[in-house]
Amino acid sequence: MPLSRHLTSLAAGAVAAGALLAVAPSGTATAARPEAAGCQVNESGTPAFAARGGTGGDTRAVSAAEQKRIQADLEKRLAAKKGATAASSGRIGATVPVYFHVMLSASGAGDVTQSQIDQQISVLNRDYAGGKSSTAADLGVTFTLAGVDRYKNNSWHQDKQSSTYRRQTRLGGKNALNVWLVDFSYLGIATFPWDYARQGAIDGIRVQYSSLPGGSIANYNLGETASHEAGHWFGLYHTFQGGCTATNDEVTDTPAQSSATSGCPAGRDSCSLPGLDPIHNFMDYSYDSCYLEFTQGQADRASQMWAAYRA
Template identity: 35%
Template sequence: MKKLLFGFCALALAISCQKKVANEPEAIADEPTSVARHCAAEEVLQQQIAADPRRAERLREIEAFTKNAIETGRLVNGVIEIPVVVNVLYRTTAENISDAQIASQITVLNEDFNNTNADGTKTPAEWSSLRANYGIRFVLAKTVRKATNKRSWGTNDDMKRSSRGGIDPTLPTTHLNMWACNLGQGLLGYAQFPGGPAATDGVVVLYSAFGSRAKAAGTYVANYDLGRTATHEVGHWLNLRHIWGDATCGNDLVGDTPYAQTSNGGCPAYPKVSACTTGGTHNEMTMNYMDYTYDRCMYMFTTGQKDRSLALFAAGGARNSFAQP
């Protein structure tokens, strides 16, 4: 297990999770196949710091606040209700995902963040006591739809700006905005960490990875069809890092997640013994939502991840406005 270390690391201010599609570098077909999660975190990080040098300082401030809030127990108690606005940008009928598909995603978020997901019972015994109930209720506030001629979107946040053909966020200091659209360059989605501009705050998810095939009909991409892309991205929105800390045997700044050598894809067999020497001989937590496995093979957050996220809602925290009545 890792020591709880805080401080700014060279991690993404906005995380973009990608899938590579064979012979399809730009546009995505209605139902792509043969894909795997990947991230372009460092590129996005450098772009945002170049645009706003104060962003790095804000991250340091949030880390210091998080450390203090956890150490002093200044975390929010009770259920936090987060209104969600889903912004749908579509060029084709398939991209204009249904109300049922949207509702299925809200259901998945509530299950995953509150430890009521049925597959959570598959958690190995060594970590079963760490499964976290966040105490967060996601409630669909409204859906905004807009037709577009644009074939695909990237990580420049154009989908969040009406002036560039997208949809402006609704009340981003009190509402979680999500954009469902056709992402280019093999992207599955990306999120903005706390402390960024309100005008671009929120989560972006590929339309065919939005929602759950198990709960609603729709057009879905194989292996990423149970709503876990949004769970992963909302995790970033709630200040969680990738389980491997975006470095070889890196630190995700959470004390109860074991060191991982790098990202895990597919559905790794348990146990997977880590090649990392820090922390002694241990298994990797490949089923954590902040890894890169298939949707059906990720099914838990830890109590340490929960505490890190809930620090955001404490008085003075970066997302305290969401905890106000």
């Protein structure tokens, strides 16, 4: 199941009791997926809730027990590969082909320019090379544009029939990042690398098209949604995964935090464990302009995940 980084679009359905309702093609209201409660926007297009998660969590539930199983499977796979070089180096050391699928409405709404796509690739390369901060880790990834296609389909544009359209349009292997640009109730949704074996046909990230560089969403239009979602695709949890626990996000150099960040609140400390909240980390929920870094611990985890599941 996917992860999501929410932003309810201007045409989204009503929210009741914390659950987003969506209108089905027949016109009847149907309950959205459990992970679909999210951040609404007001009429100006800016988020009505500052936090990316809004009123609901943006990830499928990953319990402490499931985290343990995932970690055990990771260690088993790495052991079978005898500590793959990439996993032990703290750098992924790979070139990732990126396929963009622009899902337009029948009238052409939801389009982005080639310049925006090129800028998005540049943002990914900068962020994953540690280019925004002297303290940021270099994950050793080069993203290259492998292809762009455009489809005109109202349902696909609105992320309806998502499993169907992803199966029909996904390109490349397990090492290829597929990015579907849609107009939906989130900023983004991603799949985990450990789910590729059973969900490979829909593997990738879905991104609100207006979050690309130059897009229309205030505070979320610098292209960092794709960097955040790609982090999940590489196997990183949110920095607030599990709340104030020693396990937290399985990364030792991201201080534990109890909840997602809203905006860019310097000095936020939501947890009694050591360290201020990592509000500048790409895997928190801060504004795009607040994002500065992945840590070396996250680079280590991502390289292990790559060696185990995507190499």
